[in-house]
Amino acid sequence: MEELSQHLLDIAVNSLEAGATELEITIREDTGDNTLQFHVLDNGRGIATQDIPKLLDPFYTTKKHKRMGLGIPLLREAVDRCGGTLEIRALPRKGTAVTATFPYDHLDRAPLGDVAGTLTALLAGNQGLDLIYRHQYNGEIFIFTTREFKSLLKGIPLQTPEVLVWLKNYLANQVKELRRRNNEKLGRTG
Amino acid sequence: MKSLDELDKLREKLQQQMKVRDKDHEVTVKVSMGTCGIAAGARETVKALLEELKEQGLGGVALTQTSCAGLCQHEPLVEIVKGMEKTTYVNVDREKAKEIVRKHLVEGKVIKDWTTPDH
Numbered sequence: 001m002e003e004l005s006q007h008l009l010d011i012a013v014n015s016l017e018a019g020a021t022e023l024e025i026t027i028r029e030d031t032g033d034n035t036l037q038f039h040v041l042d043n044g045r046g047i048a049t050q051d052i053p054k055l056l057d058p059f060y061t062t063k064k065h066k067r068m069g070l071g072i073p074l075l076r077e078a079v080d081r082c083g084g085t086l087e088i089r090a091l092p093r094k095g096t097a098v099t100a101t102f103p104y105d106h107l108d109r110a111p112l113g114d115v116a117g118t119l120t121a122l123l124a125g126n127q128g129l130d131l132i133y134r135h136q137y138n139g140e141i142f143i144f145t146t147r148e149f150k151s152l153l154k155g156i157p158l159q160t161p162e163v164l165v166w167l168k169n170y171l172a173n174q175v176k177e178l179r180r181r182n183n184e185k186l187g188r189t190g
Numbered sequence: 191m192k193s194l195d196e197l198d199k200l201r202e203k204l205q206q207q208m209k210v211r212d213k214d215h216e217v218t219v220k221v222s223m224g225t226c227g228i229a230a231g232a233r234e235t236v237k238a239l240l241e242e243l244k245e246q247g248l249g250g251v252a253l254t255q256t257s258c259a260g261l262c263q264h265e266p267l268v269e270i271v272k273g274m275e276k277t278t279y280v281n282v283d284r285e286k287a288k289e290i291v292r293k294h295l296v297e298g299k300v301i302k303d304w305t306t307p308d309h
Binding site: 001006009010013017070071074114117118120121124125126152153154155156159160161162163164165166168170 | 194205234240243253
């Protein structure tokens with residue numbers, strides 16, 4: 001995978017395949033702290049705490065027709081390459097939380113890439129999905145929820161291609177805007 | 191200008207179109223989104239499909255995702271299901287994705303050269 005947002009897509013698809021209907025995706029970019037973190041929380045079937053270490057084994061999979069599961073091992077590799085951390089937690093009732101943290105300025109850290117494309121691809125194929133997306137860049141934050149967006153659409157299906165193409169551009173623009181606002185603030189104080 | 195006001199305009203336009211559009215035939219476009227598919231560029235394929243569906247005004251096509259189909263070397267895979275008829279396209283990059291929408295979905299012509307070898 002070339003981008004962290006592709007790993008993010010892969011993790012989120014795992015969640016959906018585990019029956020998740022709600023997904024919370026949080027991206028935090030903190031240049032002062034030198035960290036870039038993404039966090040995926042789902043309400044899927046979940047995993048038993050004792051099985052979590054097995055996720056790192058490429059030959060472990062819960063899917064009957066498959067012999068391998070490369071998603072988590074590849075993410076682990078992307079994390080290890082730049083000295084980051086990966087945490088997978090089973091949530092108390094059901095669901096799973098995956099948190100990957102990377103040193104922001106490390107040369108071997110893959111770029112975050114096209115997060116808007118990742119979110120759009122997720123929404124395109126999953127009609128019932130309830131998504132909350134938060135993106136924080138230093139002090140600035142952007143929040144998108146499908147619940148609010150659907151209410152703005154007033155009955156037009158979110159999965160309409162025209163709506164999804166619009167949404168992809170909107171999300172990409174909002175993320176760009178986060179950075180611009182942050183830089184502007186720096187310009188004023190500095 | 192990617193503001194929410196703009197969304198209002200888009201919504202109004204789509205509401206008009208929905209009134210005019212008659213029932214679209216049942217077509218499902220499935221993109222394989224296992225780890226192998228994603229690593230091979232399935233996200234770009236989805237984006238290109240959406241763009242071309244929008245361009246051609248095909249609102250009634252259902253886009254869904256499937257997991258790894260065991261043809262990892264041929265990813266990204268796109269499967270078109272039209273009633274009983276199923277076609278699987280292999281190594282679908284952005285350009286192929288757009289062509290598949292234009293030829294297969296709009297004109298109803300299967301692009302044989304890009305389908306799985308055993309079909």
